[in-house]
Amino acid sequence: MTATDVKFGEYGGQYVPEALMPAIEELTDAYERYVLENEDGFMDEFRQRLRDFGGRPLPLQRADHLSERYDTEVYLKREDLLHGGAHKLNNALGQVLLAKYMGKERIIAETGAGQHGTATAMAAAHLGLPCEIYMGERDINRQRPNVFRMKLNGSEVNPVTTGRGTLKEAISETMRDWATNVEDTHYVIGSIVGPAPFPAMVRDFHAVISEEAREQCKEQTGGLPDTVVACAGGGSNTMGAFANFVEDADTELVAVEAGGSSLDVDEAAGVAPNSASLSTGDEGVLHGARTKLLQDGDGQILESHSISSGLDYAGVGPELAHLVDEGRVRAANVDDDAALAAFHRLSRLEGIIPALETAHAFGWMEENPDELGDVTIVNVSGRGDKDLESVIEETEKRDVEGAVDVGEVFR
Amino acid sequence: MAENEALNEAFAGDAAFVPYLAAGDPSYEASLEYVEALERGGADVIELGLPFSEPIAEGSTIQEAVVRSLEGGMTPERFFEFVDDLDVDVPLVCMTYYNLIYQYGDDEGPRPFVEKAASLGLSGFVVPDLPAEEAGPLREACDEFGLDLVFIVAPTTAGDRLKRIMDQVSGYVYVQARLGVTGAKDDVSDQTGASLSRLREWDVPKAVGFGIKTGEHARAVVAAGADGVIVGSALVDIVAEGHEADTPVAETAERLESKTHELKQGALAGAGEDPESRGESLAESEPT
Structure with missing residues (x-):
């Protein structure tokens, strides 16, 4: 990862609790090796799964x-x-596969509309990893079908009741889980947000x-x-x-x-x-x-x-x-x-x-x-x-x- | 690196006790009483939380304190008034998230916040979402105004990362006793001893926090080699209980004072133990 991909101009960086920094360093290393350099054929496997499981290319x-x-x-x-x-599977599949290459045993993710949650739940089922999704209570009520889909794919759905119960609170709560279980868990962040390397990595998968x-x-x-x-x-x-x-x-x-x-x-x-x-x-x-x-x-x-x-x-x-x-x-x-x-x-x-x-x-x-x-x-x-x-x-x-x-x- | 004399002195004794409360929880006036009660109970340093709307490092106890304080109208400006109104002699450390420091004042960056804090006699900062990599501008401002910047060292922090943090830390190092978020627990993490031994080669005082709840926990942590003990959630719980039960402020303040006393005495007891046995104390404190 080049320095410009940690910071984008003045933006970006890594403003996270210290407990997460070693995991972020480990993820940065994995991103560089597997995604940017295709070590062990990671990107080849990703592309093939996007085709066979995801249905790419799309018209x-x-x-x-x-x-x-x-x-x-x-x-x-x-x-x-x-x-x-939705487009969300590109990133979810990429990150769950990366977690597997990194030897992580558990997947967590936040979701707003439920599209990232369902994509992560599908990818986790497809690749055989247990998965827990944090979703704001308000969003759970707005997006019931997606809640059912996540459950059907075998994921746990954890309602987040703090704040207004939407995406912001779900991200905070998932970060707390990650800080607690960082050693065996990968946090599949659902957008080009969060600390580096997530913004660059999620962009690359999409x-x-x-x-x-x-x-x-x-x-x-x-x-x-x-x-x-x-x-x-x-x-x-x-x-x-x-x-x-x-x-x-x-x-x-x-x-x-x-x-x-x-x-x-x-x-x-x-x-x-x-x-x-x-x-x-x-x-x-x-x-x-x-x-x-x-x-x-x-x-x-x-x-x-x-x-x-x-x-x-x-x-x-x-x-x-x-x-x-x-x-x-x-x-x-x-x-x-x-x-x-x-x-x-x-x-x-x-x-x-x-x-x-x-x-x-x-x-x-x-x-x-x-x-x-x-x-x-x-x-x-x-x-x-x-x-x-x-x-x-x-x-x-x-x-x-x-x-x-x-x-x-x-x- | 500029160092604030006040924190050095606070850790010069046998074992320092460092309580945390969120400023303004549940109200400005009550909170002044509560913080002053901490000093009466024997606090050596007080960590004063300036609440941020997205406290990603906090467990539910402190999240709820943050909500109560914000709903009570706490803002950075009110926080500084609060510090000014407080009648305590022990050093105060402001614990908050980086965005509030960054946004304060007209100039971009952390300098105006640090300047204001210095003018009111605050001694330093703990910023849980600011790792060493991003701390340069805040460290610079702290050096300029003679304030300390406390960093958190997690059980996962080792090797080069640990060195990078210890190069920048001043005042004391906050040893995070366990992975996860803040919150009172029923045992003392066995990760603490390992963390403390990784830090042995540095002189800066080591204060252990996250999950400590009783005098017995405090004793065990100090016996394991800590120079101080940090307790937040177990005290915030008392504030929350008082708030929910509508207990008179003086009564809650008294409970805070006696809890502080218990924790301080526990810390002192740990410091008095035979150093030969100090390595084993942690194992003994595990729940049975």
Whole structure:
């Protein structure tokens, strides 16, 4: 690992309790040997398992109706077709396999929407390691199907009741477990967040997204895309979709955050009713890294909000924060309403029910059709089955343009 | 490396006792009484927690203290007022997380926080999420203002890592008695003896914390070679019980004072033991 991959500009680093540092050094060593240098054929095995178990490579599909609607070429990178229904397996499989190569005997992970938890549970079952998932109580109630899936794959699901019971608290609680059981346990972190080497390593496992998309785009359109759009919470699908395009200066990279219900912060209540840390956050230190955060003037972390639990986080990956500061990645955001409308629109127009996270990327396109280049790739980071209950509930609360009344068939 | 005389002196006796409470738990006024009770009970140094919203190194006892204190309106600025209002003569060490130190004041970095702490007579810092690798700017600011920076050494810390930490530590080294997070336990970890023997070649005082709950634990830890004992959760438990039962503040303060006394006496008893037998004491304290 090069020095630039511990720090991304001023961001990144390793702000963790001392008890974890030896494990982080051990992980850094394993990352360098197995991932970067393919020792013992690790990356070959990873690629083969991604193909056989995960279903890669995945298509870059021309979205005919969106192309017509925006009068441009829109292509969808179909990560929703990865086993489990989201891009998350790329990283989970990579890390669980790495844990196995490192001789670890137990897997733990946090999850927000449950997509990383289900991916980790699948990977752990596939590779035969016991697994425990920490999930905020509020998210458990928002994402019941994913809880069942994790249990079915043989994982324990530990509810986290501190704070507001979402991803932030789940990460803190998983770090506490890791600090207690660090000698035999690997913490499969679910995004490009946390102490080095996690941000770089998680990016590398997801970089297969842009590696495939870049080649497919050249084959199918004869060139590189003008625009790549991905939603951004912690930022794992985002960096996976961007990684191989960062050097392509003519390709604009757009990270779409959750604008939630408002971009304004209620400091008295300690709440930022959004998850737009790239767009509105300040530099600070959380969960092992210096990055952009939603925090009050004292440095206390604010409670974030998004209609999509996978984006509902007060921080963001340090590399993404750096790329935004450098002007290489454009930070954008759309609110809950726009994301929900986009969810319905994509489902109806293209026959693809996207995750609510993913819907934010489509919401941005709808609001900014003039910003799209001749060829745009959107990363369809996951499918929306897990969100159906909350989409029905949230749609009933609003007047969503073009939304079907799903409830009517039951009446 | 700049050293704060106050911490050196506090560890000059037979065995130092270092209690921890979260400032402002459960209220500003009650907390002042509680911290002052620690001094009356025999504390040699007091670790005063400035609560952070994401205390990743804390177990449930201190997590709940953090919530009570934050809900009571504690902020870094209030914390400094609190320190100013406290009527204690023993050295105070601020225990907090790096983001609060980093964000304080107008200038970027830890300097304004350290400057303010120094102006109020604080003696040093413990920052559980700041390993030696990231501590450069805080160490520099502490040197500038003559404050100590205490580092935590975990049971997993050895070799080059241990050297890197011991190169930067001042005041005392916080020997983490067991893996995991803070919280009172019913036994003394047998990892403590091994940790202490790894540290033998360094002169800096060694204070053991994480999981210590009784005078007997304190005795065993000091008998195993520690220069001091740190206790947090077992004291925070008393604050929490008092809060839940709506006990008068004076009564809870009295309980804190007598618990502090018990722990300090335990530490002193350990220091008085025949050095020949000190290596074995830990095994004897294991629960049966």
